[in-house]
Amino acid sequence: MLNYSHTIPTKLYFGKGQIAKLAEILRPFGRKVLLAYGGGSIKKTGLYDQVMDILSDEGFTVVECGGIEPNPRIESVERGVKLCKEHGIDVILAVGGGSTIDCAKAIAAGVYYEGDDLWQMVAGRHGILKALPLVDILTLSATGSEYDGGGVISNMKINQKLGNSYTFPAASICDPTYTFTVSKYQTAAGTADIISHTCEEYFSRTPDSDLADGICETIFRTAIKNLPIALAEPDNYSARANLMSISSIACSGIPSYGKQSSGWPCHAMEHELSAYYDITHGVGLAILTPRWMRHILKKDPGCAWRFVRFAKNVWGLDGEDETELALAGIDKLEAFFRESGIPMTLSELGIGTEHFEAMAAHANLGGRLSRSFVPLTDADIVEIFEACLD
Amino acid sequence: MLNYSHTIPTKLYFGKGQIAKLAEILRPFGRKVLLAYGGGSIKKTGLYDQVMDILSDEGFTVVECGGIEPNPRIESVERGVKLCKEHGIDVILAVGGGSTIDCAKAIAAGVYYEGDDLWQMVAGRHGILKALPLVDILTLSATGSEYDGGGVISNMKINQKLGNSYTFPAASICDPTYTFTVSKYQTAAGTADIISHTCEEYFSRTPDSDLADGICETIFRTAIKNLPIALAEPDNYSARANLMSISSIACSGIPSYGKQSSGWPCHAMEHELSAYYDITHGVGLAILTPRWMRHILKKDPGCAWRFVRFAKNVWGLDGEDETELALAGIDKLEAFFRESGIPMTLSELGIGTEHFEAMAAHANLGGRLSRSFVPLTDADIVEIFEACLD
Numbered sequence: 001m002l003n004y005s006h007t008i009p010t011k012l013y014f015g016k017g018q019i020a021k022l023a024e025i026l027r028p029f030g031r032k033v034l035l036a037y038g039g040g041s042i043k044k045t046g047l048y049d050q051v052m053d054i055l056s057d058e059g060f061t062v063v064e065c066g067g068i069e070p071n072p073r074i075e076s077v078e079r080g081v082k083l084c085k086e087h088g089i090d091v092i093l094a095v096g097g098g099s100t101i102d103c104a105k106a107i108a109a110g111v112y113y114e115g116d117d118l119w120q121m122v123a124g125r126h127g128i129l130k131a132l133p134l135v136d137i138l139t140l141s142a143t144g145s146e147y148d149g150g151g152v153i154s155n156m157k158i159n160q161k162l163g164n165s166y167t168f169p170a171a172s173i174c175d176p177t178y179t180f181t182v183s184k185y186q187t188a189a190g191t192a193d194i195i196s197h198t199c200e201e202y203f204s205r206t207p208d209s210d211l212a213d214g215i216c217e218t219i220f221r222t223a224i225k226n227l228p229i230a231l232a233e234p235d236n237y238s239a240r241a242n243l244m245s246i247s248s249i250a251c252s253g254i255p256s257y258g259k260q261s262s263g264w265p266c267h268a269m270e271h272e273l274s275a276y277y278d279i280t281h282g283v284g285l286a287i288l289t290p291r292w293m294r295h296i297l298k299k300d301p302g303c304a305w306r307f308v309r310f311a312k313n314v315w316g317l318d319g320e321d322e323t324e325l326a327l328a329g330i331d332k333l334e335a336f337f338r339e340s341g342i343p344m345t346l347s348e349l350g351i352g353t354e355h356f357e358a359m360a361a362h363a364n365l366g367g368r369l370s371r372s373f374v375p376l377t378d379a380d381i382v383e384i385f386e387a388c389l390d
Numbered sequence: 391m392l393n394y395s396h397t398i399p400t401k402l403y404f405g406k407g408q409i410a411k412l413a414e415i416l417r418p419f420g421r422k423v424l425l426a427y428g429g430g431s432i433k434k435t436g437l438y439d440q441v442m443d444i445l446s447d448e449g450f451t452v453v454e455c456g457g458i459e460p461n462p463r464i465e466s467v468e469r470g471v472k473l474c475k476e477h478g479i480d481v482i483l484a485v486g487g488g489s490t491i492d493c494a495k496a497i498a499a500g501v502y503y504e505g506d507d508l509w510q511m512v513a514g515r516h517g518i519l520k521a522l523p524l525v526d527i528l529t530l531s532a533t534g535s536e537y538d539g540g541g542v543i544s545n546m547k548i549n550q551k552l553g554n555s556y557t558f559p560a561a562s563i564c565d566p567t568y569t570f571t572v573s574k575y576q577t578a579a580g581t582a583d584i585i586s587h588t589c590e591e592y593f594s595r596t597p598d599s600d601l602a603d604g605i606c607e608t609i610f611r612t613a614i615k616n617l618p619i620a621l622a623e624p625d626n627y628s629a630r631a632n633l634m635s636i637s638s639i640a641c642s643g644i645p646s647y648g649k650q651s652s653g654w655p656c657h658a659m660e661h662e663l664s665a666y667y668d669i670t671h672g673v674g675l676a677i678l679t680p681r682w683m684r685h686i687l688k689k690d691p692g693c694a695w696r697f698v699r700f701a702k703n704v705w706g707l708d709g710e711d712e713t714e715l716a717l718a719g720i721d722k723l724e725a726f727f728r729e730s731g732i733p734m735t736l737s738e739l740g741i742g743t744e745h746f747e748a749m750a751a752h753a754n755l756g757g758r759l760s761r762s763f764v765p766l767t768d769a770d771i772v773e774i775f776e777a778c779l780d
Contacts, residue, residue: 001631001635003407015392015394018395211609211632242391242600254639257635258635
């Protein structure tokens with residue numbers, strides 16, 4: 001086991017009706033609220049009206065920052081920062097999924113950023129920054145942004161999608177009923193995101209971090225059990241609640257306690273897909289993950305023990321031949337994603353080979369994936385992208 | 391799944407050598423440190439000297455509050471509060487196990503307590519209190535006090551041992567090497583404490599909290615795997631590190647996410663044993679837990695599903711007959727404690743029946759154990775105590 005340090009200052013309010021605490025949560029931070037949200041699904045579901053009513057009844061002043069994109073863009077960050085400065089905002093309330101919360105984090109930090117170009121903040125090397133307080137109401141179980149300090153922002157002009165650390169939410173309201181209306185497609189993609197985060201933490205060289213490995217396996221099994229239920233019965237509270245609870249823990253840092261970092265290779269590769277093609281993050285991850293697994297297993301059979309453990313403890317498989325067992329676990333994962341309705345090839349998304357070399361080079365900038373679970377070269381990454389075509 | 395809210399402001403610094411960060415952790419709080427510790431084992435191991443050297447080199451002023459008892463007493467709390475007030479202490483540094491940290495928490499809150507009688511604070515109904523900042527260096531994997539807000543204080547004059555909420559540590563330094571010198575007896579008792587905390591969270595009526603249940607099972611399995619290694623090889627870093635990492639998570643609240651509270655019946659009963667006989671907390675819990683299990687399984691066979699799950703997922707047992715399987719899991723747990731060297735009967739500790747009725751009445755004060763996993767009457771509790779005799 002390796003050393004670690006860990007803290008999450010965020011307070012989670014989990015369960016139906018927790019929005020009743022919204023005013024009480026916001027009040028210590030001030031009266032002027034920037035309401036950040038996405039493409040308007042919260043207007044269809046009535047959550048927008050509910051939030052506005054509470055804020056109005058409780059005497060808050062609201063400035064709206066709607067229209068935040070999936071794969072949120074630097075322009076939205078710039079717009080939000082401008083609004084905060086113009087209106088002297090006290091606290092940001094993000095209502096939505098990971099994209100909205102990520103963007104709100106970058107806005108919260110951007111208010112205090114001293115440079116002229118906010119993209120420099122996104123692209124810079126820094127830890128948690130000074131930021132406005134941020135509260136969120138989660139509407140999608142996926143990224144775990146409600147319980148970590150990170151955010152991912154895209155700059156489509158230069159085809160870059162970069163993750164960084166900004167600020168932790170002060171509080172996250174996680175009400176599973178808000179995910180009842182999430183489409184099958186987004187429900188499956190969100191769960192793939194949760195599974196991928198957990199893969200990035202599980203597939204590590206450290207063999208003896210029993211707590212972290214057991215928590216990863218619990219997250220996998222919880223996702224595998226509850227996603228099909230949520231797809232069949234979108235308003236099954238128990239299934240939605242289980243998916244929401246693992247969303248937060250998957251990104252909490254606890255599943256990687258004491259483990260050597262994998263380098264998060266699938267996320268590095270997926271960010272290239274989204275930066276070039278603006279695809280759904282979880283879909284890109286679902287397509288990449290089994291191909292990455294097969295590639296590294298072939299490249300370094302010495303890592304098979306991890307895959308054998310995955311096959312046994314996650315999928316309940318057994319068998320004598322280590323390689324066969326390892327591959328069977330990967331097949332199970334791919335079939336699970338496919339049966340969940342996720343398009344499992346890049347061809348289905350209309351993506352061809354044209355940018356693979358540039359994407360591989362950028363994913364591996366500074367040779368960072370040469371330090372991943374199984375080291376990857378640019379050529380490896382191109383091969384993984386190619387394996388995703390069909 | 392039930393609603394929950396959750397936050398832990400404590401920062402964990404886990405791993406060997408993390409004491410290098412001690413001065414940096416303390417500095418923001420001030421210069422005057424109350425050093426709280428126990429019976430002097432930290433003097434034998436050299437940790438006391440190491441801490442004093444750091445504090446002296448870095449310009450801190452130290453006031454000592456040593457001699458804190460296992461099952462820490464109200465008199466130690468009173469003494470610590472007096473020292474803090476006399477010397478204008480800025481921050482408390484607790485070096486030790488759960489008893490020392492618990493006592494330090496009560497001291498930290500006691501400094502701001504406005505009444506004359508600190509026992510009234512211990513016995514009162516309150517949440518987290520205003521308190522001096524507290525930092526700890528953990529030397530025993532057991533109570534989880536390094537990662538929660540609670541503490542348990544005893545008043546031997548009136549045979550009472552009461553848990554309450556005081557304050558979270560601002561930071562906990564958890565270096566597994568400090569547990570290399572912990573005796574086999576205390577190592578086993580500490581692990582029994584971890585297992586018992588997890589039982590109190592696992593044995594709940596809520597059937598569908600998959601994350602929490604999976605984390606409980608991971609904690610059980612990690613304890614079962616690593617305790618025998620730590621007993622055989624006291625300086626096995628990996629085993630000691632695994633036990634220390636589950637100590638903190640077991641009491642973090644995460645293993646009970648979304649679950650109906652069990653009412654912590656074994657802790658309520660054990661506090662009576664310690665209050666009357668000053669026995670080691672983890673030993674009392676190890677003796678009580680399997681007897682409590684058998685009693686409630688007999689009283690309410692409708693709870694057998696939980697024990698079947700425990701037998702299968704924790705002990706890897708299987709079988710057709712539910713009751714047999716449930717009992718086999720309990721037998722496994724009892725045998726595990728016995729093989730770890732824990733005296734598994736009250737008779738071995740010289741405890742007889744003389745106070746059972748008074749202890750049962752106090753454990754069940756206000757009928758609180760009538761709301762536990764399987765409701766307990768005073769008569770049930772007496773029967774459980776009696777089953778512990780041999």
